[in-house]
Structures are given as C-alpha cells and as structure tokens.
Amino acid sequence: MTESLDKLLVRVRNCQICTAHLPLGPRPVVQIARQARIVIIGQAPGLKVHQTGLPWNDASGDNLRSWLGVNREQFYNPELFAIMPMGFCYPGKGKSGDLPPRPECAPAWHRQLWEQLPNIELTLLIGRYAQRYYLAGEGYATLTETVRNWQQYAPARIPLPHPSPRNRRWLSQNPWFTETLLPELKARTQALLANQSHDFSG
Template identity: 60%
Template sequence: MIIGQAPGLKAHQSGLDFDDPSGDKLRTWLGVDRETFYNTDNFAVIPMGFCFPGKGKTGDLPPRPECRPKWHPSIIESLSEVELTILIGAYAQKAYLGERFQKNLTQTVLNYHKYLPTEFPIPHPSPTNRFWMAKNKWFTTDVLPVLQQRVEMILS
C-alpha cells in the first residue's frame, strides 16, 4: 500500500495516480514497471487528499485535511494482505507514524529501519525535491536498495 500526498495536476487530469514524472521516479525507486505498479493485486495507492489541491509558491498546496479521516479508514479496512505501507512525504508520515515521526522528514527517512517490516517512509519523488536528493545521497545508496529488496520480496 502506498500512501502519498495528493495527485499532481497531470495525474489528476489523467485519473491515474502517479501518472507523471513523480510516478516515473517512484516506479524506479520501487524497482517496478508501469504494468506491475498499476496492477491492483500489487499496489493500492491512497492519497492523503483525493484531488489536486492547487499550486503554491514552492510546489503543490498541501492535501485537503478532510479527506484522510473521511475515506482512509474504510479504504484501508477493505484491503487484504497489506504487507508494507510506503509512506510518501511528511504529510503521510506525520499522519501515520504519529509520535514515531522523527523531528523532520530527513530524520524519519534516515531511520526507516525503525519502521520495518510494515512501514517504509520515503520522500516525495517530485522533481521539486532534487535539492533534497542532492543533499541526501545516502537515500539513493543506502535506502533505495532496501526498499527495492523489500518490494521484490513481497511481489515474488
């Protein structure tokens, strides 16, 4: 199960979650192709907000707050055999990790192993996060291989 922020404008317009450059990067991070990703036997994608929230100064606005409490409990209850919840971005991590969320996203992702085997926090794969990625190379070298291995194990 993937819990992310909210659809970007392109994904919102297409009606497909992560049907944009963020999705391309996410699939690379997970080590899966489009067919595997969009197979609902493999992944359930649940955004924190179900519609494009609009543009802000430095990217999309935060997800609308009323969506998660209204829709997430019944959606999650309807899912069976969830072996891993991938929490994308600080909004999802704060909501689902609660007090276990570290002081910021970087520290939470750096300490991903504390949440295994059932949860895996990652940053948002948005191109706007390129500076975070450049500053935190350990994510690519140390965290992504573990994420890919965990996803591969579940899918096989």
C-alpha cells in the same frame, strides 16, 4: 456487515466534501484491490494526475517506479499496489507548488479503505503529510530525520521523501538514501511481488 469494496469505491469517487476548496472540482484518484500487499500513501494528485485520473502519472511517478524497481504494468495493477493518497483530489496551486492535501480526506476515507486491505505487508509513507498522519508519536521533527531512521519502522512501513524532480537537491545532500535505503526498498518490493505471484499461481 462490511460494505463491499465496489460500493465503497463508488462512494469515494463521488465524494464532494471538499468541493468548495477545489479549484478544478473533485476527481478522487485511488487504486485498490483486496489482494494488494503494498500500499502507497502519498500527498495529493498533481495537475497531470487530475487530468488523466491515473495516480502517479507524471515525472514523480517515473521516479517512484524506478525506486521500487517496477514497470508501469506492475504499478498500475491494483492487485499488486494499492494507492491512496492523503488527499484524493488535486488541491490546486500555491505559491511554491501544489497546495497541501485537503485535511478532510484521510479521516473520512482511509479507515474504511484499510478495512478492504487485509493482505498489506508494506506501507510506503511518502512525504511529510503521510508520515505525520501515520507515524504520529513515532516520527521525528523533520522528514529527513524520519527517513534516515527508516529501519525503525521497517519491514512493515517505510517512510520516503517525495520522488519529485524538485527533490534532486535533497537526494544529492543525502546520499545514504540512494546507497542504503533504495536497495532495501527494491529488495522488499520485489520479494513481496514474487511471493504474491507464487501464491496466485499456486
């Protein structure tokens, strides 16, 4: 018998498998409900997210919400958006930003969480770690090439660059992202949210 979502989330939020590698200790950050039709798979929480326990609660999250055309109330509604990064805990600082997500996390938990998400119609793969894991054998050599060929994976999956303010240079060098991909991303997101609202009201 499949484990209930509530029991699974208790286990996820009490996970200790990476404790020895986490400078601030474990604080898994995940958002999920069975009704969600969009799942966001990013990298790992930053320091502010670790401190608040709220996913994408930083400048990167502000940019991501702008890309999707949603407000904070919509974004933090687990019945609209499931959020499960490649690493659920803050990995600490490296020489040039945060360290990569811990490699133990996704193999340990993602499959079990996917079993609780029967209604997903759009998966957003943000950053190279999510793309390498979920597009194994389908992705390109670089993130830019993978994102540029996003139509290859749509409509079910859309690869995205990280929305960090540090990526302004990438955005300026790749205007096609803003001109072509973002309008489609917003339209797809809004259509799913509208359909979901209609289904709930009906």
